[in-house]
Amino acid sequence: MKLMMFLGNDLIEAVPVEAERLRIPGYLGSFKRTLKQKYKDMIQQYGMPAEFLVVNPEPPKVPEKKN
Template sequence: MYYPISTTMKLMMFIGNDLIEAVPINVLDLRVPGYLGKFKRTLKVKYQQLLQTSGEPPEFLVIDPSIPQQTTPVKH
């Protein structure tokens, strides 16, 4: 199945399994050196206290929200 690439994607910051924040990014600027890095630095500064108390390093993920996400049903 083909999904057209959106010009707006999201950079998501996680600590452990917790989503801390998702910020919109422009896919056309991804080739610019340091583009994602400035967002990562800003988020790390914004959540510095949370990062210190958690003791875990943040993880970052870039997603295209226009592509439907496949979910796996959870058996209870």
């Protein structure tokens, strides 16, 4: 899975995250804080808050059909 940071319609960075740890409080927050700090100047220039999205970029696994 990946945590993606957007400014407007622009993808700024995508970082890998562990799906099993998503339920742990603060797990995603630590990544978000790091990304916000890393791109602090860019966020200030843009004038809008960063948006975050968690996605699984892998195609879904389709079970094989048995005849």
